[in-house]
Amino acid sequence: MTARENDTDTDFRGTxxxxxxxxxxxxxxxxxxxxxxxxxxxxxxxxxxxxxxxxRRKFGDDRLKFxxxxxxxxxxxxDAFVGADxxxxxxxxxxxxxxxxxxEQAVATNVTGSHNVVRAAAAAGVRSVVLLSTxxxxxxxxxxxxxxxxxxxxxxxxxxxxPGSETVVSITxxxxxxxxxxxxxxxxxxxxxxxxxxxLTEPQMTRFxxxxxxxxxxxxxxxxxxxxxxxxxxxxxxxxxxxxxxxxASLFGLDEPEIRKIGIRHGEKLHETLLSRExxxxxxxxxxxxxxxxxxxxxxxxxxFDEGADDALRVxxxxxxxxxxxxxxETKALLLKIPQVRELLARA
Numbered sequence: 001m002t003a004r005e006n007d008t009d010t011d012f013r014g015t016x017x018x019x020x021x022x023x024x025x026x027x028x029x030x031x032x033x034x035x036x037x038x039x040x041x042x043x044x045x046x047x048x049x050x051x052x053x054x055x056r057r058k059f060g061d062d063r064l065k066f067x068x069x070x071x072x073x074x075x076x077x078x079d080a081f082v083g084a085d086x087x088x089x090x091x092x093x094x095x096x097x098x099x100x101x102x103x104e105q106a107v108a109t110n111v112t113g114s115h116n117v118v119r120a121a122a123a124a125g126v127r128s129v130v131l132l133s134t135x136x137x138x139x140x141x142x143x144x145x146x147x148x149x150x151x152x153x154x155x156x157x158x159x160x161x162x163p164g165s166e167t168v169v170s171i172t173x174x175x176x177x178x179x180x181x182x183x184x185x186x187x188x189x190x191x192x193x194x195x196x197x198x199x200l201t202e203p204q205m206t207r208f209x210x211x212x213x214x215x216x217x218x219x220x221x222x223x224x225x226x227x228x229x230x231x232x233x234x235x236x237x238x239x240x241x242x243x244x245x246x247x248x249a250s251l252f253g254l255d256e257p258e259i260r261k262i263g264i265r266h267g268e269k270l271h272e273t274l275l276s277r278e279x280x281x282x283x284x285x286x287x288x289x290x291x292x293x294x295x296x297x298x299x300x301x302x303x304x305f306d307e308g309a310d311d312a313l314r315v316x317x318x319x320x321x322x323x324x325x326x327x328x329x330e331t332k333a334l335l336l337k338i339p340q341v342r343e344l345l346a347r348a
Contacts, residue, residue: 013038018084018126020071020117021091023051025180026132029212030088030219035061045069045080046091071113074120081124088219089117089131092151095182096136096144100266103143110147111154118158122167130222131155132215133173135208135272138279138317142267152231156294159229170226172218173233175208175272175320179338184241188248189344197260198249203242205264206271206320210236211337221289229294233274238320239331247331251345275318290318 017034019027022044031042041063046052047070056066069076071091081087092110093099099106114131121129133152136145155169179185191198218234226232239247242259249257264270275283275290284291316322326334335341 012086014040015085016041016043016083017086017088018043018045018080019088019090020045020077020080021089022046023048023055024090025177025212026090026215027088028055030090030216031055031059031064033216035059035063039063041065041083043067043080043084045071045077070109071116072108074116077116077120078123081120081126084121084124085127086223087117087121087126087129089114089129091117092132092148094134094144096142096267097265099144099147100142103147106143106147107150110144111150114151115154118155118169121169122158122162122165126167128168128170128223128226129155130219130226131169131171132219133171135173135175135274135320136269137173138273138276141269144267156229159294160296163228165228168226168228170222170228170230170232172215172222173231173274174210174215174218175236175238175274177210177212177215178335179340180212184244185248185335185338185341188245189252192249192252192254192257197258198245199260199262200241200245201262201264201268202270203240203259203261204270205241205268206238206325207241207244208236208238208272208274208320208323209244209326209331209334210234211334213337218289221286225286225291227293229296231279231292231294233290233292233318235288235290235323236274237324237326237330237334239326243326243328243331247328247335250328251332251335251341252348271319271321273317273319277315277317280315280318 012034017039021027023046034042043065045067049068052066067080071077093106134148137148137152140146140149152171155171159169188198214234222232279292282292
């Protein structure tokens with residue numbers, strides 16, 4: 001059964017699944033759910049041996065197999081994909097500031113590394129590959145977003161150039177995952193506990209808010225429904241960073257936190273976009289998700305010289321300023337869905 005036919009089976013029972021960047025926040029959460037749902041084997045590819053050892057001890061499950069390597073190294077990717085049915089590609093350089101100072105490193109991991117993943121998956125006969133992208137890939141203004149946009153193009157180019165391939169390559173794009181590595185929420189909690197002001201780049205900056213579970217469900221949805229080259233987005237609420245800071249402070253007993261504005265950092269946007277207006281024109285509404293089919297038109301522009309679309313101005317981007325805006329209380333309710341936050345509150 002191919003990924004295109006698989007619309008109901010979400011337990012991955014008896015399958016072999018490979019996760020690049022598998023020791024990260026997403027990868028470890030995904031691995032736990034795959035094992036719970038009956039995966040025969042989960043291959044973890046990452047370059048951090050200490051995190052692999054921590055994960056091995058935490059899980060204590062022989063079905064978890066660890067591969068030390070890097071997506072930049074095609075051979076190590078190939079080794080991790082032998083016998084795999086599905087691949088989650090989560091390995092990436094994700095920090096905006098570090099990618100701004102070292103853009104060549106972002107390209108090496110996010111673009112060339114993703115090319116290695118797609119090529120190795122196809123060579124290994126993998127059924128389906130889901131590439132994890134970011135809202136920063138839309139109208140990118142920083143090196144991280146630019147490299148992720150090219151990652152998306154790499155996946156879609158494979159789908160376009162290999163229409164007969166049995167490997168379905170699709171893309172998921174999501175906003176900030178709350179309490180993931182590098183998230184601002186742990187920083188706010190640390191500052192509150194230390195009695196320090198909460199540092200905000202720009203109080204009116206808006207950001208999409210998603211739980212880690214939301215991002216996992218988005219990837220699973222892509223596996224069930226993807227056609228080659230598809231892009232999937234999960235609809236998500238947003239808040240200003242000021243609202244987020246006040247919500248975190250309120251949960252930890254501080255109703256009037258001191259806030260210090262530090263200014264927008266290198267490569268940051270005031271609002272983040274999950275779908276451009278061009279993509280929204282083609283998007284299909286799937287209730288909790290948007291599906292954007294790959295633009296498979298010919299690149300022979302002469303065919304369209306006398307034709308054009310007249311509805312482009314009637315469609316808006318889907319961004320963090322025009323989605324549902326959460327209040328402080330609504331943001332607190334969302335924060336309470338995060339296991340780490342609940343654990344910290346229980347110990348307080």
